Structure formats: structure tokens, C-alpha cells
Amino acid sequence: MPSFPATSQRLTDRKRSAIIEAAIDEFRLSGYETTSMDRIAARAGVSKRTVYNHFPSKEVLFAEILHHLWQAISGGEELAYRADRPLRDQLLELIAQKFRLLNDEAFVSLARVAIAAGIHSPERAHDMVARMSEREEGLTVWIRAAAAAGRLKTNDPVFASHQLQGLIKGFAFWPQITLAQPPLDAAAQKQVAETAVDMFLAYYAL
Amino acid sequence: MPSFPATSQRLTDRKRSAIIEAAIDEFRLSGYETTSMDRIAARAGVSKRTVYNHFPSKEVLFAEILHHLWQAISGGEELAYRADRPLRDQLLELIAQKFRLLNDEAFVSLARVAIAAGIHSPERAHDMVARMSEREEGLTVWIRAAAAAGRLKTNDPVFASHQLQGLIKGFAFWPQITLAQPPLDAAAQKQVAETAVDMFLAYYAL
DNA sequence: CATAAACTACACTGTACAGTGTACATATCT
DNA sequence: AGATATGTACACTGTACAGTGTAGTTTATG
Numbered sequence: 001m002p003s004f005p006a007t008s009q010r011l012t013d014r015k016r017s018a019i020i021e022a023a024i025d026e027f028r029l030s031g032y033e034t035t036s037m038d039r040i041a042a043r044a045g046v047s048k049r050t051v052y053n054h055f056p057s058k059e060v061l062f063a064e065i066l067h068h069l070w071q072a073i074s075g076g077e078e079l080a081y082r083a084d085r086p087l088r089d090q091l092l093e094l095i096a097q098k099f100r101l102l103n104d105e106a107f108v109s110l111a112r113v114a115i116a117a118g119i120h121s122p123e124r125a126h127d128m129v130a131r132m133s134e135r136e137e138g139l140t141v142w143i144r145a146a147a148a149a150g151r152l153k154t155n156d157p158v159f160a161s162h163q164l165q166g167l168i169k170g171f172a173f174w175p176q177i178t179l180a181q182p183p184l185d186a187a188a189q190k191q192v193a194e195t196a197v198d199m200f201l202a203y204y205a206l
Numbered sequence: 207m208p209s210f211p212a213t214s215q216r217l218t219d220r221k222r223s224a225i226i227e228a229a230i231d232e233f234r235l236s237g238y239e240t241t242s243m244d245r246i247a248a249r250a251g252v253s254k255r256t257v258y259n260h261f262p263s264k265e266v267l268f269a270e271i272l273h274h275l276w277q278a279i280s281g282g283e284e285l286a287y288r289a290d291r292p293l294r295d296q297l298l299e300l301i302a303q304k305f306r307l308l309n310d311e312a313f314v315s316l317a318r319v320a321i322a323a324g325i326h327s328p329e330r331a332h333d334m335v336a337r338m339s340e341r342e343e344g345l346t347v348w349i350r351a352a353a354a355a356g357r358l359k360t361n362d363p364v365f366a367s368h369q370l371q372g373l374i375k376g377f378a379f380w381p382q383i384t385l386a387q388p389p390l391d392a393a394a395q396k397q398v399a400e401t402a403v404d405m406f407l408a409y410y411a412l
Numbered sequence: 413c414a415t416a417a418a419c420t421a422c423a424c425t426g427t428a429c430a431g432t433g434t435a436c437a438t439a440t441c442t
Numbered sequence: 443a444g445a446t447a448t449g450t451a452c453a454c455t456g457t458a459c460a461g462t463g464t465a466g467t468t469t470a471t472g
Contacts, residue, residue: 011439012448033239036429047450052431115384116322129385163401166376170368174380178321179332195369195409203405217469218418242459253420258461 016054018044023065028109032062032117062117069110070131073101078138081145087152087205088197094139095168095193101135102172103183111177136165152204160204167196222260224250229271234315238268238323268323275316276337279307284344287351293358293411294403300345301374301399308378309389317383342371358410366410373402 022044026035037058041048055061079094101107114128143164144157154160171192175181184192228250232241243264247254261267285300307313320334349370350363360366377398381387390398 010448015449031239033237037431038429047452049432049451050449053448056431058430126385159397159401162376163373163405166372166374167369168372169380170372170375174375191365195365199369199405199409202408203401216418221419243461244459253422255421255462256419259418262461264460 015044015046015050019046019051019054019061020065020068022046023061024069024109024113027062027065027113027117031113032058037061066110066114066128069106069113072106073104073110079142081142081149083149087146087201090142091164091197091200092193094142095164095197098139098165098168099172099184099189099193102168102176108176108183111173112180115177136161139164151206153206154204160200164196164200167199168192221250221252221256225252225257225260225267226271226274228252229267230275230315230319233268233271233319233323237319238264243267272316272320272334275312275319278312279310279316285348287348287355289355293352293407296348297370297403297406298399300348301370301403303344304371304374305378305390305395305399308374308382314382314389317379318386321383342367345370357412359412360410366406370402370406373405374398 019040023035023040026040026043029035037051038048040061041051044051051061055064077097079090079097082090111132114132140157140161143152143154143160146152147154147157152160172184172189176183225246229241229246232246232249235241243257244254246267247257250257257267261270283303285296285303288296317338320338346363346367349358349360349366352358353360353363358366378390378395382389
């Protein structure tokens with residue numbers, strides 16, 4: 001029976017976690033270029049050599065972190081279209097789900113780091129945003145179903161979905177990413193969500 | 207009578223312009239951190255020392271460029287609300303004006319550079335986007351006037367204006383900035399503009 | 413043409429940083 | 443307790459880059 005030190009696993013695992021956490025903080029704070037491996041090591045309370053024993057290069061460490069943050073936010077339970085409930089209620093629930101993501105510290109971190117790093121690295125940006133837009137599929141699927149059921153008048157669900165998201169993200173995503181603004185408070189979220197949905201339905205509902 | 211070399215002004219002016227142009231290209235291509243003064247000098251066809259004779263530091267050169275690009279896009283002729291024309295036409299014209307800005311290479315460059323540089327420098331980001339949002343005032347003013355004239359039902363013109371812009375920027379700004387996507391073609395612009403305006407009016411028009 | 417201003421080549425300083433090699437220490441496992 | 447895996451301190455290489463100093467050349471101007 002291993003008498004491991006109270007809180008957690010093997011030393012090497014704790015070190016590894018500390019490095020990843022420190023790296024997330026540093027990259028988030030300073031971006032990829034201006035973050036040094038020495039600072040990451042220092043913040044992690046770990047020797048620089050240990051960082052390199054775990055991760056062969058800064059690039060790899062960075063990729064690991066993107067992967068790590070990605071895991072942290074992968075919990076999207078698709079909401080299916082239902083004929084027996086008002087469109088408005090269903091849309092509000094879909095938006096609420098989106099807000100949970102947008103309020104998620106991990107998600108915003110990921111987005112900030114990814115966009116900051118990717119803005120001058122097309123292939124990485126492409127990969128990143130491609131994966132992010134997968135998370136936007138749910139809404140499109142719902143709209144397509146509602147249209148097929150004859151409750152919405154659109155033959156371009158992807159476009160309509162982007163519109164609705166534009167109405168949300170303009171308030172609750174881009175300002176937070178580019179200006180590091182705090183997430184919307186509950187009242188603002190309510191206003192943004194309800195007005196967006198009502199505007200959307202005013203145009204698309206049959 | 208000075209026999210100046212055909213095309214333009216004094217040598218020093220041409221050098222200065224060459225430096226600024228080269229710096230715009232480089233910063234746009236690689237961001238602030240990863241662009242070196244040596245590369246700028248090389249691209250400008252100028253000795254490094256000359257760069258420093260014109261601009262005391264990289265910081266200053268960068269600021270100069272932001273200022274320079276800012277000048278290049280400052281030609282916004284505010285469109286005033288008019289009681290004698292349909293709302294839809296006026297809004298479409300406002301949007302068209304916005305698209306002219308969004309299609310402007312200089313504007314997109316500025317935005318990309320500014321956002322990339324500012325994403326980890328809150329004060330600069332703040333300053334930058336504050337100035338950018340001045341350019342969005344026109345739409346807000348128009349909406350306020352239309353509401354005062356009893357043609358739109360909103361008591362929050364700023365919010366409404368942001369909504370309409372969200373419907374545009376989600377297609378024609380953010381993808382271009384963060385993914386370096388090409389500007390929308392004419393057909394797409396038409397679709398985005400018309401659908402946005404129609405959706406907006408479906409909700410707000412009296 | 414003389415003079416001042418601007419440009420150039422180039423060598424140089426200082427710093428920051430990615431990444432490595434090593435000798436020694438500490439933890440983990442059997 | 444002894445063997446093995448990990449971590450640490452630290453010195454070091456090589457590179458990239460901001461910024462400077464200088465001596466000499468080119469360009470404009472009275």
C-alpha cells in the first residue's frame with residue numbers, strides 16, 4: 001500500500017498538472033510568443049528541466065493545453081426539436097445552453113488563447129475554429145428540423161443559425177474575447193436572449 | 207528649381223513611406239512580437255539605421271502605423287434619418303456603407319493588427335475598440351432618430367444598433383479577422399444585408 | 413562647389429529565450 | 443534495502459533581436 005502524500009497521485013502526475021495549469025495561466029495572460037518556458041516552470045514550482053522532461057517543446061506543450069482545455073468543455077447535450085413545445089421556449093433553451101458555454105471560464109480561456117495564437121497562423125486557426133463550430137451544429141440541426149416540420153420558413157438553416165448566433169455573440173462572445181470584458185450578468189443575458197429569439201421568430205416563424 | 211526624381215518628394219519622405227508600408231505588411235503578416243525591425247528595414251529597402259532615424263523604437267513605429275491606418279479609413283459621411291424615405295431603403299444604405307468599410311483592405315488590416323496586438327494588452331485594446339466603435343455611432347444615431355419619429359419601437363437604440371451589427375459582423379467581420387477569410391462576395395453581401403434589415407424591421411418597425 | 417542633411421554598411425552591446433547535458437537528490441516500487 | 447524513475451540545480455550553447463555608435467557615402471540646396 002503506497003503512502004502517497006495526502007491529496008493526490010504520484011509526484012510526476014502532480015508536477016505534470018502543475019505545469020499544465022501554469023502554462024494555461026501564462027499563455028492566457030501573455031499569449032504564445034511572449035510566454036517563456038522559464039516563467040512557466042517558475043509558476044509551476046518546477047525546474048525547467050522537468051518541464052522539458054514532460055513536454056519536448058513549447059509547441060507541444062501549447063498543443064497539449066489546447067487539447068486539455070478542449071476536453072474541459074466537451075459536454076454538449078444536443079437539444080432536439082420537439083413538435084409539442086413552443087418554438088420560443090425551445091430556442092430560449094438552446095440559447096441558455098449557449099450561454100452556459102459562454103460563461104464557462106475554460107471556454108473563454110480556450111477561445112482567447114486559440115484566437116490570439118491563431119490569428120497569425122491560418123492553419124491552426126482553421127483547425128481550431130472548425131472544431132469550435134462543431135459546437136454550433138446543435139442549433140443548425142434544430143432549425144433544420146423545425147423548418148422540415150413546417151414551423152420555420154427558411155431553406156438555409158446554416159445561414160439562419162449564424163444569424164441567431166450573431167445576435168448573441170455580438171454581445172456575449174466577441175467583446176469578451178477581444179476586450180477581455182466580463183461575461184454578461186443575468187439580466188443582460190435575459191435581454192439578449194429574448195430579444196434575439198423574438199427577432200428571429202418575427203422573421204422566420206410561420 | 208529642384209530636379210526631384212520624377213515620381214515624388216524628397217528622398218527622406220520616400221524612405222519614410224517605404225518604411226511605413228513595409229511595417230504595415232510585416233505587422234499584418236506576423237503580428238507585433240514576431241516582426242523584427244531588421245525584416246522591416248529589409249522589406250523597405252532601407253538600412254536598419256534609417257528606420258531608427260525615423261522612428262525611435264518599435265513601439266513608436268507600431269503606434270505610427272495604427273495612426274496611419276486609422277487616417278486611411280476616416281471618411282465616414284453620416285447618413286441622417288429622413289422621414290420621406292422607406293426605413294428599409296435607408297437601413298440598406300447604412301449597411302452598404304458599413305460593407306464598404308468591411309471590404310476596405312486597410313480597415314481589415316487595422317482591425318487584425320489591432321486585435322492581435324491588443325488581445326493581451328487591455329489598455330491598448332480598450333483604446334482601439336473605443337475608437338472603432340465611434341464609427342458605429344452613425345447607425346445608433348439613425349435608429350434613435352427613427353424611434354423619436356415614431357417609426358421604430360425601441361427605447362434602447364444602442365442595443366438595437368448592436369443587434370443589427372451582430373447580424374452583419376457575424377458574417378462579414380469576425381470570420382475575416384479571426385480566420386483571415388476573404389470578404390463576402392456581392393451576392394452574399396446582398397443576402398446578409400437584406401435578411402438582417404428585414405429581420406430587424408420585422409421586430410422593430412411600427 | 414561647398415555644406416548640411418539624410419542614408420548606408422557594419423560592427424557591436426545586452427538581453428531574452430529555447431533547448432540540452434550533467435551530476436546529484438528525492439521519491440517510488442519491489 | 444536496493445533498484446529505478448523523476449526531479450533539481452546549474453551551467454551552457456546558439457540564436458534572435460532591439461537598439462546604438464561610427465565612419466564614410468549619397469542627395470539636396472544656397
